[in-house]
Amino acid sequence: MLRRTVLKGLGAASLCRLAGQAPSSTVAAPLEIPYGAAVQDGPLRGNAAYRDALTSHCQLLVGEGGLKWADVRPAPDLFVFDQPDRLLAFAAEHGMRMRGHTLAWYAAMPDWALAIRGADEAERELTHHIETVVARYRGRIPSWDVVNEPIAENPGLLSYPLRESVWQEALGSRYVELALQTAARVDPAAQLVVNEYDVEMHDPAHRRKRGALLDLVKALKDNDAPLHAIGLQGHLRGGMEVDRDGLSAFVSELAQMGVGVLVTEMDVIDKELPAPDEERDQAVAALARDFLSAICDGARPTAILTWGITDSYTWVPIWFSRDDGRPNRPLPLDVNYRRKALMDVIDSFRV
Numbered sequence: 001m002l003r004r005t006v007l008k009g010l011g012a013a014s015l016c017r018l019a020g021q022a023p024s025s026t027v028a029a030p031l032e033i034p035y036g037a038a039v040q041d042g043p044l045r046g047n048a049a050y051r052d053a054l055t056s057h058c059q060l061l062v063g064e065g066g067l068k069w070a071d072v073r074p075a076p077d078l079f080v081f082d083q084p085d086r087l088l089a090f091a092a093e094h095g096m097r098m099r100g101h102t103l104a105w106y107a108a109m110p111d112w113a114l115a116i117r118g119a120d121e122a123e124r125e126l127t128h129h130i131e132t133v134v135a136r137y138r139g140r141i142p143s144w145d146v147v148n149e150p151i152a153e154n155p156g157l158l159s160y161p162l163r164e165s166v167w168q169e170a171l172g173s174r175y176v177e178l179a180l181q182t183a184a185r186v187d188p189a190a191q192l193v194v195n196e197y198d199v200e201m202h203d204p205a206h207r208r209k210r211g212a213l214l215d216l217v218k219a220l221k222d223n224d225a226p227l228h229a230i231g232l233q234g235h236l237r238g239g240m241e242v243d244r245d246g247l248s249a250f251v252s253e254l255a256q257m258g259v260g261v262l263v264t265e266m267d268v269i270d271k272e273l274p275a276p277d278e279e280r281d282q283a284v285a286a287l288a289r290d291f292l293s294a295i296c297d298g299a300r301p302t303a304i305l306t307w308g309i310t311d312s313y314t315w316v317p318i319w320f321s322r323d324d325g326r327p328n329r330p331l332p333l334d335v336n337y338r339r340k341a342l343m344d345v346i347d348s349f350r351v
């Protein structure tokens with residue numbers, strides 16, 4: 001507490017930096033916060049410049065797809081591990097670690113899985129899935145987004161705060177705990193994460209979502225569920241403001257419960273930001289700085305990942321293409337793999 005009070009007046013980047021320094025020579029300094037990026041399978045296979053960008057900047061990789069149900073389990077008895085195996089081999093070859101995304105999500109479900117009904121079938125399929133996938137990568141994928149996006153869009157307005165999914169309908173909120181327990185049983189050493197988005201901005205819906213997520217964490221910890229960290233996706237909304245106080249308070253409440261944080265999918269949705277490249281890149285970097293500094297004011301994140309590394313390969317235009325027709329610029333490298341201000345901001349928080 002004293003340490004936090006003392007550090008409060010310092011810039012947030014320096015807080016992370018100071019948090020990373022040993023207070024005395026008897027305590028070893030923690031390592032730099034690892035940086036990583038989400039990877040698309042197509043360019044990983046076909047684009048050498050893309051592979052070089054990943055190997056020169058990243059310590060962590062995660063598949064944009066490949067481990068989602070629709071990819072890994074197209075039929076009830078068919079598991080297809082080609083993509084994650086390829087990514088893991090690439091990561092290992094270049095001394096990087098891989099995160100797993102994701103074991104239980106409402107989206108990217110194959111048709112057969114959307115037809116799962118009733119508690120017995122749901123429990124059987126979810127357990128079998130997690131056992132099979134986590135066992136294959138036991139000891140090789142050290143961190144999992146076990147449950148992705150469990151909170152409803154506007155939880156404060158609903159009697160029930162969890163998002164609708166096959167799992168929630170059949171099992172209620174206990175599916176979250178079931179998924180965590182199953183993963184922990186299969187790989188007790190893995191970092192188990194619940195991953196969520198839209199919890200960081202000054203906006204009533206974000207505040208309600210953050211509150212519902214905190215309630216979920218409290219309920220899980222009350223039941224001794226093996227939850228180790230919250231993944232803050234960080235798909236930041238250009239044109240909105242980070243709720244710095246709300247976000248730091250959230251992160252420090254998590255820390256008090258023994259739950260860490262990591263940034264799992266950061267990018268900046270630049271649909272509403274100014275058109276000129278340089279101005280837009282500065283606005284993108286400033287938003288990321290506010291986000292990371294608010295997190296660091298609460299606790300040191302265990303990793304920072306962006307959802308892609310180059311503006312050439314990003315999911316943002318699928319939902320948020322610009323009205324002026326200019327390409328989105330949400331990521332740390334531009335389409336020519338040149339560093340942008342966003343990469344400098346990320347680096348400044350890692351030390």
Ligand code: XIL
Pocket residue numbers: 064065148233265315
């Ligand atoms: C996205 C991928 O990037 C796209 O390629 C795919 O079409 C849809 O999913 N939050 C998540 C990710 O947790 O899994 C999503 O990834 C982006 C939003």
